[in-house]
Amino acid sequence: MAYETVLYDVADGIATVTLNRPDKLNAWTRLMQGDVKDAMLRAAADESVRAIVLTGAGRGFCAGADMEVLTAASTGAGGPVSGAVPRPAVDPTAAVNARADFRMTHSYFPAIPKPIVAAVNGPCAGLGLVIALYCDMRFAGQSAMFTTSFAQRGLIAEHGLSWLLPKLIGVPHAADLLYSARKVRAPEALQLGLVQRLFPDQELLAQTRAYLKTIVEDVxxxxxxxxxxxxxxxxxxxxxxxxxxxxxxxxxxxxxxxxxxxxxxxxxxxxxxxxxx
CATH class of the missing domain: 1.10.12 (Lyase 2-enoyl-coa Hydratase; Chain  A, domain 2)
Structure with a gap:
């Protein structure tokens, strides 16, 4: 099955879901939201898949919500970014009796019964950061950059970020990143615990796959x-x-x-x- 905004590939027991709007730094749209969810559910239902990588095409992971969508929302001309595009897919998360907390717009990642690692290449901002944080782990390239960005847009900590971010890095650090919306480079992200591994950009995907290969083969x-x-x-x-x-x-x-x-x-x-x- 082909998608408009993501690439989907399975090799050696690992499904790779690639956000594929490189000309827009993979900015998030309603269609991408539907494509990503369908790809994740597809990987969850595939018995040959034992691990999942989420990454971005080109020079960025995800720059956040598409500015055209935000502009439309600011003028009252468009609906919310979170409006999902329905897709015909059997939801395997229902089989594991996932709690309601893990059945919301983006919080379904924890209900996918396979490890998901975000391979963060380049900018990871706003909604892109939310998506990355719902993955089980985050590996980053040296040029990766993280920012909450919401306060700079007159927005708030959306999609459960106010619950998730303090659990990952502590309340004071979460307050710092949310209130200031400052940019966090990859080395600081590693120090804060936002990411678990740091690699040269050109090695990021290969090293992420190498890590997941041990999960596929050994456990x-x-x-x-x-x-x-x-x-x-x-x-x-x-x-x-x-x-x-x-x-x-x-x-x-x-x-x-x-x-x-x-x-x-x-x-x-x-x-x-x-x-x-």
Missing amino acids: SPRSVAIMKRQIWEAQFQTLSEATVIANHEMEQSFGTADFKEGVAHFLEKRKARFTGR
Whole structure:
């Protein structure tokens, strides 16, 4: 299936979703919103896919909402940027009973039962930053630049950013980035914890794929899917609640093919052959 605003590719168990409006620094539109969601759900439903990369074409990740859309909104001539374009897609997140928090406009990324890594190349601003932060991890090129930008447009912390950003970097740092809308270069982003890896620009995608290759080849996709759900849902749980859930999931794991394979490949000193079952 071809998309108008994103590229979709699967190789070696990794789906790559590329925002593809390079002439506009991949500025976000309603159509892109629909394309990205459909691509993510497609990757989630594909059993051959075990990890997902989200990146941008050209010299930027995503410059935020398209200024033409914002201009129309400021004059009352257009609807909100968040208006989604419906697409026919089966939502596999329903099968894992994703909580309502992870079924909103952009917050569905945590309900995708596969790891999502944002490979941030160049500018990552406004809504583009929101999208990157909903990924499980962020790897950045040396020239990457981050900014919330909302205060400079007379806007606010949208799509749950006021909940998400303080959890990732702490309240004072989140306040700094939101109130000032200042630009954060890649080295500072690494120091703050906005990103987890920093690579030369020309190596970013290859290094991101190399990291995900270890997840594809060496670990149980069932384990990863459940741990991803545990990590995100634990943000709403007490320690005792998280422990009870973990104990139940551990009991369930003992009866799976992946558990048996996990023990067997260790004892037999061979490469694992996990099936996700």
